[in-house]
Amino acid sequence: MATEIKAPVFPESVADGTIATWHKQPGESVSRDEVICDIETDKVVLEVVAPADGTIAQIIKNEGDTVLSNEVIAQFEEGAVSGATQTQAVQSEEKVEQAAAKTEAGAAPVVERAQPVADQAPAVRKALTETGINAADVQGTGRGGRITKEDVANHQAKPAAAPLTAAVGERIEKRVPMTRLRKRVAERLLAATQETAMLTTFNEVNMKPIMEMRKQYKDAFEKRHGARLGFMSFFVKAATEALKRYPAVNASIDGDDIVYHGYYDIGVAVSSDRGLVVPVLRDTDRMNYAEVESGIGAYAAKAREGKLAIEDMTGGTFTITNGGTFGSLLSTPILNTPQTAILGMHKIQERPMAVNGQVEILPMMYLALSYDHRLIDGKEAVGFLVTIKELLEEPAKLILDL
Incomplete structure (x- = not known):
């Protein structure tokens, strides 16, 4: 059964908010009360949780979109788990088992190659853009080798093998939007x-x-x-x-x-x-x-x-x-x-x-x-x-x- 997921009712002092992060994507299963989205206002960050066990059917408001109080931001399928999600989970389990078997046999473990940045979730694309990290350099731990925000953070926290130096005469700038807060x-x-x-x-x-x-x-x-x-x-x-x-x-x-x-x-x-x-x-x-x-x-x-x-x-x-x-x-x-x-x-x-x-x-x-x-x-x-x-x-x- 389809259910509307709405933005919280904002206090009188808050006019609207911005979708900061979608923690779940369409087709992904979620548990009741699991955080699926963060909405940033000019005062605080509000969490939107899943109303029940089920699946995100459709995202209506993407990251960066402005939302009003009680506005519909997504569609939710209660109690449903998509076939694609089940298939990804089975494939992921098979790859883990294969990697474990090869490791036991003395072979190098299989490392899933990260998918291109265009195939990643919006939150991950944003994190990659802001940090300047190449998606190909990050080892994805998500389903089907997808990169998670935690993967980007962990990669950024790793010490570099060699110091990064800019080419002679090159002056690097990075431009990121200010948060609402x-x-x-x-x-x-x-x-x-x-x-x-x-x-x-x-x-x-x-x-x-x-x-x-x-x-x-x-x-x-x-x-x-x-x-x-x-x-x-x-x-x-x-x-x-x-x-x-x-x-x-x-x-x-x-x-x-x-x-x-x-x-x-x-x-x-x-x-x-x-x-x-x-x-x-x-x-x-x-x-x-x-x-x-x-x-x-x-x-x-x-x-x-x-x-x-x-x-x-x-x-x-x-x-x-x-x-x-x-x-x-x-x-x-x-x-x-x-x-x-x-x-x-x-x-x-x-x-x-x-x-x-x-x-x-x-x-x-x-x-x-x-x-x-x-x-x-x-x-x-x-x-x-x-x-x-x-x-x-x-x-x-x-x-x-x-």
Whole structure:
């Protein structure tokens, strides 16, 4: 029985999407709830799964096509397995058996020659084009020797037998289209620089007290809560307390109105393969350190797997970004509009510091607060950042709510 496969119902903030990858092709059998297609929006990648066991009968929307909410993208045959698929499976099994028999007899195993690029699935053709890999150089492990996306990735990951050198005078360029997510990130960042009066103020924090506390309690913390104790939970809790003291930093501008938020939803910027995403921790004033660390860990895992949902990134009253994980010593983060401030963390680096008239080597971190000067005055911005500095340098105040 033929069934229509439709795109998911997109949230109101998402107008349409683009077919990113078809994981299954017409004639291929699939299992119930198996991912058959990825749809990329300007915020997240949505997975489309098979409604039942069966076969992809027809693909209506190809890779790169734009789709609307609930639009039909393919036809599905429930409970059907095509004869071609069965034949390919039998042939594949026979070839494996032949290869095994020859190997046992001392002969070299049979290697199935990859089919030409024109005969490959659209997702594979796209991967070959983007990586510049010749289809003839890839060993296909799919049915009938077809190349899979994993085959392309594995081939790309192999070290080259000899370094590739360009001919004298040859200048190589590769042109690939921007993903929808990357384009959306670019649009938002550009709008933030053009539509806000953005200014950045800096300070530095002595990380020694937190590092010593973390060293002393990290094992017991992980054993008790099942989460690794990192630095981010201290920054989230310190920022939450500072937001309570400086409400304008937790506000946003809506037209001619200022919206003061009576809650604290802090976004944590995460870099993924598809671009920068900002999942949001909700009600951080009600979260303990373990809940913050667990929440960040869960979001990081979902970002790596491309499984962040739109609701994970909706809203947010303040953002923290940590360029220090990549070695950044100092930067000026760009606002995540409509928020009016963002805190930038950086690399911890030992530096000579003057302490009570003596020179000490301390692990220091530069902090950067970018803010919208239309709403936040310099006095408030500096006070906010100094509050975070003081709470981090004396974490007992943070824990005891002093």
